[in-house]
Amino acid sequence: MTLHQAPRRRRPARRLLATSAGMATGLLVTGLLTAPAQAQSRTEPSPGAPIGTVARTVGDAGFEPGPCPKTKDPVEELAGARCGTLTVPENRAAPTGKTIELGVAIVPAVAGTPKPDPIVWLAGGPGDDAVGEAKLAVDGGLNRDRDVILMSQRGTYSADPELLCPNVDEFNARVVGLVYDAPSTERLHVEATKACRDKLAARGIDLSAYNDTESAADYEDLRKTLGVDRWNLYGISYGTHLALAYMRLHPEGLRSVGIDGILPPSRSGSAATWSSFRQGTDGLFKACADQPACNKRYPNLSATFEKLVSDLEAKPVTTTVTVPGSDKPVKVVLDGGTLVNWLTSATHTAEDVPLFIDELANGNPQKIAQQWAAWRTNPKGIGVVSHGLAYGIFCSEWTPYESKDAALQAGRKEFPSFPRSVQAQTPMLTSLHPDCDVWNIPKAARSIRDVTTSDIPTLALSGAFDAQTGADNGAYVARTLSNAKVVTIPYEPHVVIATSKCAQDIAVSFFDNPNAPKTECLKSLEAPEFKTAP
Numbered sequence: 001m002t003l004h005q006a007p008r009r010r011r012p013a014r015r016l017l018a019t020s021a022g023m024a025t026g027l028l029v030t031g032l033l034t035a036p037a038q039a040q041s042r043t044e045p046s047p048g049a050p051i052g053t054v055a056r057t058v059g060d061a062g063f064e065p066g067p068c069p070k071t072k073d074p075v076e077e078l079a080g081a082r083c084g085t086l087t088v089p090e091n092r093a094a095p096t097g098k099t100i101e102l103g104v105a106i107v108p109a110v111a112g113t114p115k116p117d118p119i120v121w122l123a124g125g126p127g128d129d130a131v132g133e134a135k136l137a138v139d140g141g142l143n144r145d146r147d148v149i150l151m152s153q154r155g156t157y158s159a160d161p162e163l164l165c166p167n168v169d170e171f172n173a174r175v176v177g178l179v180y181d182a183p184s185t186e187r188l189h190v191e192a193t194k195a196c197r198d199k200l201a202a203r204g205i206d207l208s209a210y211n212d213t214e215s216a217a218d219y220e221d222l223r224k225t226l227g228v229d230r231w232n233l234y235g236i237s238y239g240t241h242l243a244l245a246y247m248r249l250h251p252e253g254l255r256s257v258g259i260d261g262i263l264p265p266s267r268s269g270s271a272a273t274w275s276s277f278r279q280g281t282d283g284l285f286k287a288c289a290d291q292p293a294c295n296k297r298y299p300n301l302s303a304t305f306e307k308l309v310s311d312l313e314a315k316p317v318t319t320t321v322t323v324p325g326s327d328k329p330v331k332v333v334l335d336g337g338t339l340v341n342w343l344t345s346a347t348h349t350a351e352d353v354p355l356f357i358d359e360l361a362n363g364n365p366q367k368i369a370q371q372w373a374a375w376r377t378n379p380k381g382i383g384v385v386s387h388g389l390a391y392g393i394f395c396s397e398w399t400p401y402e403s404k405d406a407a408l409q410a411g412r413k414e415f416p417s418f419p420r421s422v423q424a425q426t427p428m429l430t431s432l433h434p435d436c437d438v439w440n441i442p443k444a445a446r447s448i449r450d451v452t453t454s455d456i457p458t459l460a461l462s463g464a465f466d467a468q469t470g471a472d473n474g475a476y477v478a479r480t481l482s483n484a485k486v487v488t489i490p491y492e493p494h495v496v497i498a499t500s501k502c503a504q505d506i507a508v509s510f511f512d513n514p515n516a517p518k519t520e521c522l523k524s525l526e527a528p529e530f531k532t533a534p
Helices: 022-034 130-139 168-177 183-202 212-225 240-247 270-289 294-296 301-314 336-361 366-376 385-401 405-412 432-439 471-477 501-511 522-523
Strands: 056-058 060-064 084-090 097-109 119-122 148-151 232-237 254-260 317-323 331-332 458-463 484-489
Touching: 056 130, 056 212, 060 212, 084 212, 119 130, 119 212, 119 240, 119 254, 130 148, 130 232, 148 212, 168 331, 168 366, 183 385, 183 432, 183 471, 212 240, 232 240, 240 254, 254 501, 270 294, 270 301, 270 336, 270 405, 270 471, 294 336, 301 336, 317 366, 331 336, 331 366, 336 366, 366 522, 385 432, 458 471, 458 501, 471 484, 501 522
Parallel strands: 119 148, 119 232, 232 254, 254 458, 458 484
Antiparallel strands: 056 060, 060 084, 084 097, 097 148, 317 331
16 A cells, blocks of 8 residues: 555645655764765865766765656656766665665756755655656745755656556556455455565565665765755655654754655554544534535535445445546445545545535435546556555554554544444555565664654644644644644645645745744635535
C-alpha cells in the first residue's frame, strides 16, 4: 500500500492512490570528517555560479550537471531548470561499493537575484518522485525569490535504480471490482506485493537500503555537493515524515522547515490513520451541519455514513460505470471498506460529499462508484509509484513497532459501530502487516521513531478536512519544536499548499521571515458551498 495524495479539489489554486540506522548516519558523518582535504571537492564553484552548474564531489557522493530527469508527463515548469545527477552509495550502513543515481532539477527563482538559501521540495507517498511535482511547488509560489530544488528520492521514478512495480498498481485498479475487505482480496494483494519484491530482489537491489535514514543522508549529500551553506525544506504528506527525520539526523544545514499534511515518524503506522480519518470527516460533516441548506437537506450526515458502512459491509452493492477517457464499462463493488477509503480521498472534493452519500443512501451508487473507479483505474497511475521505497519504510520503520491488531484496536476506538472487518483494515494502508511479512527486511533501529526535538523554525500546516494525516499532528510535533508555528487551514484537505491560496501565502511569508509568518488571510476563509439535490 502507499499513502499518497488524493484527487485535487476542483478550484483555482487543486491527486491519491494507496499503497512504506542511526549507525549508518554516524558512519557517514565520520567518513566525511576524516576524509583527506583533497578528497572533499573535485571542482570548486566559481564565485556567483548558479546552484547546480558545477560538478563537485564530497566524500562518497558526487553531483554532476547534466540533462533533466525523466518525468511521466511533460512538466512545463522544468523548461528552464538546471539539472544533473547525484551519485551516492546504495547502502551506507553496509557498504558494498554499489552506487545509485538520483535525478536533480533546480527551478530558478523568479527574482533576478535569488536569496542564497534555496527551498528543497520533499514529495509525498512514500514513493512519489519530487521532480514530477515541480508544478505544485511553482504554483505555490515557492520559487518567488528562491531557487526550488527537486530530487528524485532513492527508488523513485527518475532514480536509477527505480523500484517501481506496475503489477501492484494494476492490482490496485482491479480492486474496484472486488470486495475490498474480503480475505480473498487480501491474498491477491499480498501475492502482488511478493511478486514486486521478487522482481526487485532478482535485479540485485538491496531492499533494506530504501528508507528515511538513507534518504536523509542523500539530501544532506546533495546540499554539500551543491555547495549550499544552508537551505530550507518544504515537505508534503510523507515528505513531512522525511523532513522530521532529516531535522533530527542532519540539522546543521537547515535554515527553516515547512511541513504540510504532517506524518510524524513517532506516530506512523496503521493505528494513527483511524484517528486522522475521524478528524477529517468530522470536520467535513460539521461544516455541512453548520450550513443551514446542507443541514436541512442532509441531516445527521455522519450517522447516515456510518450506517452505510455497516450495511454495505453486510451486503455489498455491485454496479457498472464508465470513467472519463474510456467507453469501457467498469465493474465496481461497494462494501464498507470501499466506502471508508472513498471518503478518505473524497475530502478533496468536499462540496460533492453530502450529495453523493445521500444518493447512495437512497439506492443510487453511481456517483461514488464512478468517482472511486476513476481514481483507482487512471492509467496515469500505472508504473509511477516506487512501491519498493514505500515498503522499505513501512516494513522497517512502521510495522515492527506496532502490534498486528493495532489497526483493529484503533478502529474500535474511533468507530465502534463499524463491523470488525472494516475496523481491521485502516484507510489507505490495507493489508500492511501481511504485505510486510512477505517483504521481509530487517527492522530499523528504534531511534528512527524518536520525536524530533529542535529549535529550527518550523511551519506546521494542516487542513481541517485532512482525513489522511490529522490536523492534531501539528500540535503534536510542535511540543518538541521550540520555534514552531502551527496553522490549521479551515475547510481544506490533505496538503493545503495544493488547494489553498491562503496556505500558499503563509508558506511564502514563512520563508521570508521564519519567525513571523503572515496568517491574516485565515480570517477571511469561508466554508465550501455544499451541493444540494433539488
